Amino acid sequence: MSAQSIYEFALLGSIIRFSDGAPRPPDRHRRKLSAWENNNSGGRLIRKQAERRIGNTVIGASITLHAGDYGSGGVVVLRVHRTFSVDSRLTFAVTERPNVGSVQVLDRPGDDGELVYLASHRADAEEWLKRHGYPNAVLREISADEVAAAVVEGRAAA
Template sequence: MSAPLIFDTAPLGALVRYFDGTPRPPARFTKKLAAWRQRNGVGRLVRKQPARERSTYVSPPSFTLHEGDFGDAGVIIVTVSRSFPLDSDLQFELVEHPPVGAVRILQDIGDGYELLHLAESREAADLWLAKNRYSRARIEEVSADEIAADTVEGRRAA
């Protein structure tokens, strides 16, 4: 899939793989492996940003994948996210849709919104919101209709 197709069809919370088509170098080539990892990975789709026009610059539409959180003792120190413009030369693959019954916790940001957390159930979402207070957070459940529409339209992950 191309970046514009992911932007148009993938739902927030989907697991997306990005790759450049090159084979993974052996582990003994640490610099080559690090460079390869910059262009090959997996992340959860957390944001779709429409094009923005400001007085000093114009940014193309893009989407952001959350690759992971790093920390210790329950405290997140670093969050790794990667944004891709729609003219990216990488290929993308929709690995997994969010499961039916899962709950998205979203926050409005600018012209769009961002996925803060994907919870297993409504109760888990309420607990997460109680621990992590966001003033503009809202809850949205993943419905069977959403997944069925993607399957009918040929967008279902393998």
């Protein structure tokens, strides 16, 4: 499916894979493998940003995936996000959807909110918020209707 379909139908918190369709090179070709991994990976969908205008410039709609965290001893030093335009030529697929009853912790209200944590239930989300400083955070519980609509609308993602 396309990045546009992910933007329209996937729920924040879904695990998304993307690919350019090229075959994986052998491990012994380290540079080719590294380049291939750049276009064939995945992450958790944390943001959907609508098209916007800044002066005379139009910035197209995009999706952002959380690709991973790097650090040691429980301290995150580097957080890797990948942002894709909805016009991306890569192929995307939803490999996992958030469970019904899980709670999205968004950093701010509105459609521009970014997922900062996906909790298994409301008490877990509230406990996480006590330990992390997000003063404008919003909690959204995933309903069965949302999951069902994402499955029906994004049939190709299943």
